Amino acid sequence: MKNFIFLWFITAASLLLNACGGGSSSSTDSGSVQRGSLVSSTYITSSKSFLLPYKVDAYKIVYYTINANNKAIKASGLLSIPAKAKSEKSPMLSYQHGTIFLDVQTPSRSASSIQGINTLAGTGFIVSAADYIGYGESSNTIHPYHHANSLASAAIDMLKASKIFLANKDIKTNSQLFLAGYSEGGYATLAMQKAIQIDSSGEFTTTASAAGAGAFDLTETARTLANKITNEDPSYMSFLIKAYDSVYTLNKVTEVYQLAYRKTINTHFDGKHSGSQIDNKLSHTTSELFQPEFLAILRGDGDHVIKDKLALNDIYDWKPDAPTRFYHSPNDEVVPYHNAVKVLQTMRNNGTKNVSLGDCGVGSHVACAIPYVFDALNFFLGFAEDL
Numbered sequence: 001m002k003n004f005i006f007l008w009f010i011t012a013a014s015l016l017l018n019a020c021g022g023g024s025s026s027s028t029d030s031g032s033v034q035r036g037s038l039v040s041s042t043y044i045t046s047s048k049s050f051l052l053p054y055k056v057d058a059y060k061i062v063y064y065t066i067n068a069n070n071k072a073i074k075a076s077g078l079l080s081i082p083a084k085a086k087s088e089k090s091p092m093l094s095y096q097h098g099t100i101f102l103d104v105q106t107p108s109r110s111a112s113s114i115q116g117i118n119t120l121a122g123t124g125f126i127v128s129a130a131d132y133i134g135y136g137e138s139s140n141t142i143h144p145y146h147h148a149n150s151l152a153s154a155a156i157d158m159l160k161a162s163k164i165f166l167a168n169k170d171i172k173t174n175s176q177l178f179l180a181g182y183s184e185g186g187y188a189t190l191a192m193q194k195a196i197q198i199d200s201s202g203e204f205t206t207t208a209s210a211a212g213a214g215a216f217d218l219t220e221t222a223r224t225l226a227n228k229i230t231n232e233d234p235s236y237m238s239f240l241i242k243a244y245d246s247v248y249t250l251n252k253v254t255e256v257y258q259l260a261y262r263k264t265i266n267t268h269f270d271g272k273h274s275g276s277q278i279d280n281k282l283s284h285t286t287s288e289l290f291q292p293e294f295l296a297i298l299r300g301d302g303d304h305v306i307k308d309k310l311a312l313n314d315i316y317d318w319k320p321d322a323p324t325r326f327y328h329s330p331n332d333e334v335v336p337y338h339n340a341v342k343v344l345q346t347m348r349n350n351g352t353k354n355v356s357l358g359d360c361g362v363g364s365h366v367a368c369a370i371p372y373v374f375d376a377l378n379f380f381l382g383f384a385e386d387l
Contacts, residue, residue, distance in 0.1 A: 036160025186214030
């Protein structure tokens with residue numbers, strides 16, 4: 001047991017290095033290609049820890065998904081497979097990564113992410129991890145940060161392509177599918193779970209889902225951050241607004257940001273600038289960063305198209321069928337804790353009985369990611385077969 005605890009600590013640390021903290025692609029009409037079709041696969045590495053039962057083979061998967069405009073686009077991700085006997089099956093685990101700013105931090109490119117995801121697979125799960133649109137094979141477009149449909153599509157279509165690859169290799173899966181992610185990955189996990197239940201239930205069934213520290217209530221999250229006098233990480237909120245400005249073709253950067261920061265907003269969310277580089281270019285004083293008219297609307301009850309799009313991507317108000325576990329720190333300084341309370345209460349009010357919330361006692365958003373991994377593992381072990 002101590003060995004597993006150590007390895008899961010390493011897993012969490014490896015994944016955390018690339019979360020919370022290039023290729024090419026062209027789009028085409030979505031009717032001309034099959035979503036989730038496998039374009040290519042490239043062997044990356046093999047790894048084996050003497051503390052885990054399985055050697056793991058890792059592959060970069062390139063596949064077709066759709067972007068926010070319903071156009072087919074090539075995307076990529078990491079598929080990590082435990083080496084089992086031909087007759088043995090494995091459950092699948094879809095891992096959604098947290099916020100990244102650099103393309104080199106994607107699951108299919110980052111050595112530390114590959115290490116962490118391979119550790120997950122070494123316990124017996126086949127792990128599918130989408131890079132998301134805007135990274136990896138689709139790095140020539142801005143990442144649609146916290147755009148629910150795009151995140152869900154990228155992850156679900158990665159699963160579809162992974163199943164094609166596994167079938168071609170005669171690697172067997174059982175019927176189980178686990179979903180996990182922290183921070184943006186927590187949001188993406190819940191968006192994916194909802195999309196599977198509503199749109200893809202004929203192909204996938206979620207066995208259990210563990211979503212950590214996600215901004216499920218984007219409307220109130222934005223209001224909370226706007227009401228802060230200072231913000232240590234203005235890059236997060238700015239990433240969200242710039243992504244929506246691009247996805248929905250709003251052209252509102254001038255209306256939202258003060259003059260000194262517009263160039264950074266328009267040029268730095270390109271996968272080539274780190275979060276700290278962007279933070280250093282932006283004001284940490286909220287009233288200096290945003291235009292006063294927009295800030296007043298964001299803080300209050302006025303109308304603005306950005307607020308409309310935030311509300312469109314709120315994902316807490318529905319009734320999941322699968323057992324669902326949330327995890328959050330009451331002292332989270334990046335993603336407000338009200339998200340965990342709101343999603344739990346709303347889902348229970350909607351009649352969901354198999355939903356729960358674990359509280360992280362270590363404080364910060366980043367520090368809570370490690371105990372989240374332990375919590376999610378313990379939750380999944382209550383359901384997982386064929387490990």
